[in-house]
Amino acid sequence: MKLRTWKRMAKQGFHNVFRNRIMSLASVSAIAAALFVLGLVLMVVMNINNIVASLESKVEVTIFLKSEAQRLDIQSLERQIKSWEGISELRFVSKQEALNTWKEEWGDKKYLLDGYHAGNNPLPDSFHIKLEKPEYVADIVEKANAFKMVEKVQYSKDVVDSISSIASTTRIFGLIIVAVLIAMAMIIIHNTIRISVYSRRREVNIMKYIGATDWYIRWPFLMEGMVLGLFGAVISGGLTAGVYSMLVSRMSGSPVQSNLLSLFQLLPLERVMYPVSALFLLVGVMVGTTASLLSISRHLRV
Amino acid sequence: MIRFENVTMVYDNGHRALNNINLTIGNGEFVFIVGESGAGKSTLIKLLLKEIDPTAGSIFVKDMDITKMKRKDIPYYRRGIGVVFQDFRLLPHKTVYENVAFAMEIMEASKKEIRRQVPAVLNMVGLAPKANSFPGQLSGGEQQRTSLARALVNNPSILIADEPTGNLDTATAGEIMKIINMINHRGTTVLMATHAREIVDSMKKRVITLHKGAMVSDKEKGEYFVEA
Ligand SMILES: Nc1ncnc2c1ncn2[C@@H]1O[C@H](COP(=O)(O)OP(=O)(O)OP(=O)(O)O)[C@@H](O)[C@H]1O
Ligand SMILES: [Mg+2]
Numbered sequence: 001m002k003l004r005t006w007k008r009m010a011k012q013g014f015h016n017v018f019r020n021r022i023m024s025l026a027s028v029s030a031i032a033a034a035l036f037v038l039g040l041v042l043m044v045v046m047n048i049n050n051i052v053a054s055l056e057s058k059v060e061v062t063i064f065l066k067s068e069a070q071r072l073d074i075q076s077l078e079r080q081i082k083s084w085e086g087i088s089e090l091r092f093v094s095k096q097e098a099l100n101t102w103k104e105e106w107g108d109k110k111y112l113l114d115g116y117h118a119g120n121n122p123l124p125d126s127f128h129i130k131l132e133k134p135e136y137v138a139d140i141v142e143k144a145n146a147f148k149m150v151e152k153v154q155y156s157k158d159v160v161d162s163i164s165s166i167a168s169t170t171r172i173f174g175l176i177i178v179a180v181l182i183a184m185a186m187i188i189i190h191n192t193i194r195i196s197v198y199s200r201r202r203e204v205n206i207m208k209y210i211g212a213t214d215w216y217i218r219w220p221f222l223m224e225g226m227v228l229g230l231f232g233a234v235i236s237g238g239l240t241a242g243v244y245s246m247l248v249s250r251m252s253g254s255p256v257q258s259n260l261l262s263l264f265q266l267l268p269l270e271r272v273m274y275p276v277s278a279l280f281l282l283v284g285v286m287v288g289t290t291a292s293l294l295s296i297s298r299h300l301r302v
Numbered sequence: 303m304i305r306f307e308n309v310t311m312v313y314d315n316g317h318r319a320l321n322n323i324n325l326t327i328g329n330g331e332f333v334f335i336v337g338e339s340g341a342g343k344s345t346l347i348k349l350l351l352k353e354i355d356p357t358a359g360s361i362f363v364k365d366m367d368i369t370k371m372k373r374k375d376i377p378y379y380r381r382g383i384g385v386v387f388q389d390f391r392l393l394p395h396k397t398v399y400e401n402v403a404f405a406m407e408i409m410e411a412s413k414k415e416i417r418r419q420v421p422a423v424l425n426m427v428g429l430a431p432k433a434n435s436f437p438g439q440l441s442g443g444e445q446q447r448t449s450l451a452r453a454l455v456n457n458p459s460i461l462i463a464d465e466p467t468g469n470l471d472t473a474t475a476g477e478i479m480k481i482i483n484m485i486n487h488r489g490t491t492v493l494m495a496t497h498a499r500e501i502v503d504s505m506k507k508r509v510i511t512l513h514k515g516a517m518v519s520d521k522e523k524g525e526y527f528v529e530a
Contacts, residue, residue: 001410002410004410004412004413005407005410008407202391202393203393205391206391206393206404207408208377208380209351209380209385209391210380210381210385210404210405210408210452210453210456211377211378211379211380211381211408211409211456212377212408213374213377213408214373214374214377216377216408
């Protein structure tokens with residue numbers, strides 16, 4: 001088709017949307033709702049993936065020692081650990097050092113810990129190990145556990161795993177909800193286009209008599225579906241961006257002290273919104289066009 | 303130009319609307335199709351427009367068997383045929399000009415061509431002063447002239463009219479017939495189904511009479527004749 005015909009079709013598509021206001025509104029809301037939920041899911045998943053990636057990049061294994069461990073045994077353990085594969089950094093933290101750090105972390109509330117001193121220090125001696133790669137974790141944990149003087153081995157993989165499982169649960173449930181919402185949006189758009197076809201049946205009939213091709217007749221209705229999808233994408237995009245930037249400003253507003261919480265740095269708005277809005281446009285237009293195509297094939301007798 | 307060969311049309315409900323029709327219409331002819339209500343006139347026209355396909359037989363238009371035509375070629379075939387109906391079939395929210403331009407738009411004509419062709423054809427049917435009126439603001443005769451203008455704007459070689467004067471009073475019908483006659487004189491083949499005895503009798507054209515789906519007479523310079 002020629003450019004001017006495409007223009008005419010697009011114009012007609014927009015025109016149909018505004019002519020059929022109530023149904024269009026229902027369609028756009030339905031798409032927007034589906035995409036908004038999709039956006040929330042993506043926001044959560046992207047952020048969790050980001051946290052997981054940053055955790056994995058600094059996998060640390062901490063080996064806590066029993067209180068009865070002797071200095072000599074500790075020194076021999078240190079030499080052995082140094083010989084293991086995949087160790088990039090090894091640091092011994094004595095129970096005294098640990099207590100000092102603890103007090104420092106508590107800052108102006110450290111008077112609460114005044115009761116603790118070298119004599120009743122509840123903290124154990126420990127080795128802090130940084131790894132070259134997260135793959136070494138399992139191996140090192142196993143080796144460390146073999147020593148009698150080792151009380152407990154802790155590693156951030158635990159956290160990584162539990163956070164990862166949150167991401168995958170969110171992804172699964174979220175996508176199920178999104179699928180249901182998209183199906184609903186499809187049904188509503190399908191009906192919208194059916195009504196549009198019905199209200200234009202006179203025109204369609206005339207077009208047939210004067211020799212319009214099938215696609216010339218179909219395109220305006222397809223455009224209508226596309227426009228509905230487009231509007232849905234724009235609205236949900238705005239909504240998602242609004243909610244996300246609110247979250248970002250909330251999170252950065254409250255000072256985060258704890259070590260773990262400091263990992264929850266939300267991704268910047270642009271990092272999230274570029275892929276999300278591209279996906280919104282794609283999914284929105286695809287859903288609108290597909291629903292419209294289905295409706296046309298059932299209701300438009302050309 | 304148009305040739306029906308042993309054409310029979312039986313509708314899905316088993317009704318035999320046309321039975322073994324054979325007829326030939328030459329280039330530039332003017333032919334009336336008459337017959338009582340239900341005789342099969344509109345069925346014959348629908349066959350020509352390829353709105354329906356015959357149960358048996360062949361229909362040739364410009365030496366092409368349209369019963370064998372591919373679906374995708376139908377629109378292009380229809381562009382060569384102008385058609386008007388008793389009920390005008392205009393778009394109420396478009397002006398006279400836009401209704402006529404519409405027929406050129408679907409053929410992807412340029413704005414320039416449309417601006418040249420539409421006023422010319424409106425002039426031909428005597429509607430130039432009403433170009434910006436909406437169908438609701440027009441008399442029946444003016445609406446039918448709009449519809450004629452739309453049928454003619456793409457210079458079809460055949461004009462098909464199904465009771466074009468059915469909704470008009472005698473005087474207005476006469477004006478419409480003048481225009482159709484003029485179009486015929488410019489070389490367009492005209493096929494017109496009608497009940498209007500006065501028109502048929504006054505025009506002295508070829509008359510084909512259908513009765514219960516059969517062709518019962520075909521007369522040059524004939525008169526309106528329906529078997530009792
Ligand atoms: N789609 C259809 N399905 C079944 N029967 C039909 C259909 N269309 C027309 N008929 C029947 O075929 C017969 C011929 O119809 P047609 O419309 O061709 O008559 P006509 O000569 O145009 O009549 P009129 O002068 O009233 O317009 C009629 O008996 C009609 O009831
Ligand atoms: Mg009829």
